Amino acid sequence: MAGDAFDFSPGAQIPVSGGAGQTAATQALASAAYRDGPVDQLLKANSDWAASAVTPARISLFEPNLGEAFSRAVQQRMLGGGRKPLIQSFGLEPQVIVEHCLAASRIRKQRDSRLSIIMIVFGLLFLPGVLLWLGGFQLRRTLAGAQNKRAGALGTALLAALAVLGVIFLVKLPFNGFWGIYLRAMIVAPLIGGALAKTICERTAKDLRERWTGLLAGGGIGAKIPEAVPQTPGEKAAEQLRRSLEQVSAEQQSNVAFYAGPKGILGMGTRWGSWQLAEELTPGESGREIQPFRSWDIVRAVHDQLKLLERTPINSGGLPAPRIEHWIISPIGEGAGAVSRPAGSDGGTYQIRGPRLQEICDKQHFGSGERHYLGVQFVLWDGQLVITMLVNVTVLHKTLRIEVTGHALGPTHALFNGKPSNRTKKFKKGIKFWETWERTLPVVEPREVVRLTARAPLTWYPPLLEYWGGKLVLPEPFGLRHAWADKPWRHRFMADDALRAATPVLRVVHEAALRVLAEHGVDTGRFGNRANFLSGAIQDPAPRQADVYNA
Template identity: 65%
Template sequence: MAVDGGYADFFGPQVPRTDDGGQTATFALASAAYRDSELADIKKADNEWHQTTLNAGRSWATIFRPNLGEAFSRAVADRMLGSGRKPLIQSFGAEPQVVVEHCLAANGIRKARDARLAAVIVLCGLLFLPGMLIWLLGFQIRTTVAKSENKQAGALGTAVLLAIAALAVLFLLKMPFSGFWAWYARAAVVLPVVGWFWAKRICEATARDLRERWDGLLSGSGVGAKVPEAVPSNPNETSAEQLRQSLAKLGAEQQSNSVFYAGPKGILGMGTRWGSWQLAENLTPADPSREIHPFRSWDVVKSIHDQLRMLERGPLNTGGFTKPSIRHWVVTPVGENAKAVSRPEGTDVEAYQVKTHAIQEICNKQQFGAGDRHYLGVQWTLWDGQLVITMLITVTVLHETLRIEVTGHALGPVNPLFTSKPEAPSKEVAKSFKPWETRKVMLPLVTASEVVRLAVRAPLTWYPPLLNWLGGTIGLPEPFGLRHAWADQPWRHRFMADDALRAAAPVLRVVHAASIKVLEENGVDTEKFGSRSAFLSTAVQDPTPGKADLYNA
């Protein structure tokens, strides 16, 4: 959702556009909230610079372990909306508010399911606790040994569960009690099984709903996130108002013009720096009898800014550039392994935006030594949000040397883990009379073990800290930003790589032409600048991206 100048109208659910206008990355990340795959799958999406961690719960409590969707939606919502949260990295090419709203919607669907499952547990489990504990023990043993690679161990787990079932039947037939306790013992054996069937129907209905949303997001069918708890209906609903303000704060931070340079990781959110071209020459007067007319770095930057607006125009009607986003950025250096960032504060900052006069002062004065730096950026979001190309320009003047540096950054598509659609559970088995051939057998959408896991977790979802302690959580990579945390390099995709490489030459030539024009207007000899510019125009045609932040590469 685009935010113009800070805050937008956050009342009501955000309905994605059905034309998929730059929303592929957003919907792919949002789909993770509805997934029911294994938690460990999130490690497949790690990239070279950002890795998630799995905070394992208690080894004896594997039945409480969450799946990917449960852990992802909870971790993302808590990290991006939690009180006292640390600053976030902008998600260029994606809309983090939409992702968070889908996480909240998924949490709401599961919360409604867990409320019904908790009622089942109370009626068919806690009131008949001895029987439920025996059945749970059998399922836990079966689940533990079934994860073993030894097929005999898996068969043993199934045999244990069947043995418990046989003993239960024998217990019903040869009841050692009489009177009330006899009927209670019978109920303790039977009702947990009845509760399991009841819970299975609840789990299957919710699983179908979650999978339809997962598939709908990736198919572009316009699945909206319904978050009624973010819409206060009266002034006394403080929690709803707080959530609404947190979403507004998230939208404002997404529009911040402050970014962070993390060494070889590049600018967080924009990707690694793959190319760098520098034009540096002495400032000498064109007329030796006259001095150079004084000018400042901002004058050059302003001229470049004006000319970059013309990039989408060309002499031929052959397509060309789409309209770029051109912004002034304040870049703060952080350590390569920094776990947190701190945004600029003070009277020069409003709604996470550094004011223009402060940016101009940084551009003119903070060019050497400690402090933030100014960069002029031109950015394209392409391939429906899957590719973000950013060209950054900085102008410095030290003594009599003017340096104009252009650097290229590229952020690639989200990991394929997030773009995979749901598949109906199935397995290949050998045909009875033709063992050399196989056939596909459809499996239940929700397995017996999954029903037990969800039912046991349900009463504890009202107190997440205990559930997280027992089952574990996802540790998000810090400093956290949704888009760059799970982005791949674009260089494995031929057309994406071509787009990134082709953007460099036109931008470089516009920057040089605008700069030389300012120098000429202020009486500077531009012969050497022109020669150096021609040389760089040749060098920029090198078709190989590099690792510009690894200076020995």
């Protein structure tokens, strides 16, 4: 596999993510690993086209919550065996998010180990009583999940009736001796185990919520993953996990992207604007023939000029340092369920460089195959806004075309920015009945304790747990960022930043291109006139669906 090309030196330290990945977008998505609440909330955060899904649970008592489903799905998709290529997550550090998913799963495994012991001591030894209690909770959970609210009340009434019958059963039994004691213990033991389980669940829930809050506050505890550090040369599982984490970072640095029709370039967002300068190549006034040049010569001049974008003649802030990259865009179908990265000159790092890059730039201007784009990318708003301007240079017969397109990827969905809230309940005062007072309830509800305790023994074999409880299915082709990205146009300042970045980039591209053309004896009159027209028209840009062609 491609990842084997890396030089993996032996690691001596436990991997610890740098705080929360240095960006707000990374922190927001990483916090999902520690969250509680229903997993269906993730479906509301889907982007317009990257729709995830949740497979229905066969037994609702075993269904996962949001953090459990998110952590498991991300680990399987990004680290599991037979994984498919990933889409780059611009503005994010995907390895940091995966590390937090591993850390959250490790915390939950420690909790489930303790809960499993409780299930063995108070459950297996008193199995009939545990089955009765679990059956009652499952019945209430099933009825409460119905559309009719009376069904939920009926479930509560049935559970209360079961408790009353249990008390009567304890007071007057038809058995004496050992069986009498066992039958009484069969009813009481699950309640004792439940009290111990509640303490364990509360402690773990507070730990997870502290990490959740810390990430959104800009700090938090780093994700420690000791299982990714091989202790001995023969420890294959840890070595494979370490290689998989390195592979995630390597794919993030790939310069190969994919165009999926109206969906745009995956990971960069849809194309919101396009400006084209296309004129005929004619000799200058001297009458000499045009000196031979290639598309790569123009691209290289534009590349050098774009590096100076952050400079300004006056001290007024200006643009931040952009990322300048040569991109190879590969077309795929709009409904493609996977992508494949072409083998390049540096396949071990998923990049295409050197002669192969120049060959695509100079020759692949028409027909099928990859296309070369020079990209200038700004990561703003602490990673929440990614602005990408792509430059494409093509020559067909005597026509030179220089196209500049704008792409914008908005912030992560607001769901990922929500902090945990305490459960409270209001009560009316006895004497001053017109006044109320509020009490903070425990973090974990009793039904959540039952769910976690019932799931605990099955967490040692996740496929069986997913069969009974369901799982989160991630959208394909999958990338951590674009799957849950919102539109930047909903935010006035973000929209302004995206529109403003187009003007200086376009002018720099035209300036560099005209200089190269003049140096090679090309008449730049028409090119200059067209560039001036575009320079004026871009002063009043407006976002539109440039990837959608109306017939």
